[in-house]
Amino acid sequence: MDNDAQTGLIRGRLSRRSMLAGAAASVVTPVVVAGAAGSSAVATVRAQGGVVRQVTIYAEPLVDGLYGYGREPGKATIPGPQLELYEGDALEIELVNNTDQRLSIHPHGVDYDTASDGSPLNDSFNEPGETKTYVWKTTQRYESIGGFWMPGSAGYWHYHDHALGTDHGTMGIAKGLYGGLIVRRKGDILPDKQFGIFFNEMSINNKMAPDTPMFEANQGERVEFICVGHGNQPHTFHLHAHRWADTRTGMLASENDNANVLDNKNLDPGNSFGFQVIAGEGVGPGVWMYHCHVQFHADGGMVGLFLVRNPDGSMPAGAQDAIDRFMNHQHTGH
């Protein structure tokens, strides 16, 4: 691997073909704070209101000047662990700073007091080597006046450093300190698989093609994409052969819901959205691109693969050829 000293992005040169055997390699492993902790499946039953979960997160240095959040010492990843809650839950995060830098954790979408803001403005960060607890709360929508409802916490959100390098965490984010955060409403559909896509400057999850994540699912599985934008560049996220509604869930709320339906959406710094699709529905199995639709960004490596396997998990005809082309095109393209 080589390392871009300015952006912290790494560009691997290793073929990923061998990774196909290990299907889970690029799949987000959620921290199931909503259910039985440590389970690999997302919980399906939730008590409402006031359940408090604890999780310890380790911020650690990685190779090539990168940083990551992880659930165990020495196991930090980019992106960090995906965190999930149901409206009404709270999450206490014990953040262990195993680096020599000032850093923090700042969430979008949920409630926190100034001590858990994660910002130097509010003196809310971890000094090098320090451990500190951040508390995130969530709430349900409630009726206001005039027929309007104040929104609750449910949404496809994210968290990130807000203190490393600058008061806005510009270096921490550039170097990998970010992750996904989902708050669900009771009754929301739970997916079979989840994929986290972070457009961070000119990278996807701090990788560039052909080292970007290849997400895998079997045709017919319900897969959830969580998309987050970071950095300084405007981006648009495009997924081939699948579409979603521009709503909280990515689905429509009724037969006559008039919401926009999209397959391309702005993913600019700080933005986040998510959606669920049925893998390969109406289009069949195969290798489908996801990429930034800014042309020079796509050409420069902001592209990855969504491999939809046959319903029985076997490789579809032509899929391996497409993967090989992707590896070779991207190699020769740079």
Place this chain on the structure above:
Amino acid sequence: MDNDAQTGLIRGRLSRRSMLAGAAASVVTPVVVAGAAGSSAVATVRAQGGVVRQVTIYAEPLVDGLYGYGREPGKATIPGPQLELYEGDALEIELVNNTDQRLSIHPHGVDYDTASDGSPLNDSFNEPGETKTYVWKTTQRYESIGGFWMPGSAGYWHYHDHALGTDHGTMGIAKGLYGGLIVRRKGDILPDKQFGIFFNEMSINNKMAPDTPMFEANQGERVEFICVGHGNQPHTFHLHAHRWADTRTGMLASENDNANVLDNKNLDPGNSFGFQVIAGEGVGPGVWMYHCHVQFHADGGMVGLFLVRNPDGSMPAGAQDAIDRFMNHQHTGH
């Protein structure tokens, strides 16, 4: 005309005043695949489910290094023919490549298998001189669980090359290989006129003012705008004196629909949206600007005119003066 070798954009120097006599010049001529082929009116009756239409599209070189899609040999245009379907229809496109370049056709929003992806990744493109068939399918929304509905294909979409120059069609798009694609639901309102606006790098439909399209309608006509973004720049589309709802149809779904109402919306690479307005409603006839609201883009020529004529089709007082100013300002401005 002169030609910018880098972008493929042409800047005409001919007055367009004489074009006012020929009202249809800048109006999109849709390919009425949803009804009687070849008719100039959009079909109003549709069978549901599984009707397959055929169309042949010719990709051809144009002057100044540009390319276009067309329905007949020697008649390619920028944008290409507008394609329309109803949910449930399929479209078989026989793409004839009359150029010496590798190219393809890739749609947004609809269903296709990997052979019709239009991407080099899936070996889906036309070699120079080659003819190949691409199949696009559409589907209706359906109820999932928990009260949610998976979205159907209906929307204001678009198609474009995905193979000329790079694996993402960056040169093909820059040089003009794009067009509009509408999928309607049964019951959607059909417009009297349709206008296609493609913000492509620093151009509108690969033209810069004063050569950008002047769209024309009579006051009271229902006109449909289809807006698509391409290239590498962030843009915002603004239309003077008209507004729309930020929904699938550009209209609200009920008396208490709380959707956003806009007259300015991001039109970034790969984005598309559409809406219908009643020409001149509440504001009267006259010449109204549409433009990118990024100031330097507007100043640089990303601006065109929407001429709302009197209800009887005659020119409103002052309209010709405004058009003349537009021609002169833009000439002297560069």
Place this chain on the structure above:
Amino acid sequence: MDNDAQTGLIRGRLSRRSMLAGAAASVVTPVVVAGAAGSSAVATVRAQGGVVRQVTIYAEPLVDGLYGYGREPGKATIPGPQLELYEGDALEIELVNNTDQRLSIHPHGVDYDTASDGSPLNDSFNEPGETKTYVWKTTQRYESIGGFWMPGSAGYWHYHDHALGTDHGTMGIAKGLYGGLIVRRKGDILPDKQFGIFFNEMSINNKMAPDTPMFEANQGERVEFICVGHGNQPHTFHLHAHRWADTRTGMLASENDNANVLDNKNLDPGNSFGFQVIAGEGVGPGVWMYHCHVQFHADGGMVGLFLVRNPDGSMPAGAQDAIDRFMNHQHTGH
């Protein structure tokens, strides 16, 4: 203060700590055209349809080459006075041009004929020293066919110059000629306080931190943010510890409304949106940042403070320390 000759942005060097005593300093003072003119409270009762209000606006030169709109001679501000209407109202604006430049006033969202377009295209502007009347009309939504409703004028809109410097008012906008415009529906909830945030090139309200506005409210007050984008840069607006629905009102329309909920949204040139939050709800009092989430923009000074005081109006513990840090960090940061 020093002045950036190219952008017209000023960077003050004065501490703003002393301003805490004067709570109203950074709060938008709306022009209550919907109710009793001159009142500081927003009117709560409106007749429907055809009420015409008059207001005189003075466009004037300010220090450092800036310009502003104001309600009285010598009292122009950046942003200009906030204007409010109910659907059905009209507003006659007598614009007095007390500058030596050609300029105008152009609104978003409302209805106007070509004479009130505010564009040189339609010969609609004020020569230096000239006074001219512009008329803005509004309308309610109405049912069309097929169950669709054509949208009315209600929304969080804005107005700006469209004639100073270029035919698109590029210099007028850069130098401060802009303001907020709200059109409400009968039954909309009225806020206790209103804040206007204009991302204009690399500034907020033509100020950079630490001179950006500090907005203040007591915990539990209903505050309304009006956000507008201007200039040439893409931006995203982020507010700490508060969120809103991506709808016309920023609230949901029912218990099962599936609209997106956000705390970060594109605020690109010409865009506008607004929302209401209950100050400090679920998070408590304190100092909360609002900022552009483009990292270099935040680091460069596109950040301000939302001070949520205790319910009785007293300063929360730690708030003054945070304000002092903000002043000092931003000073040392440049």
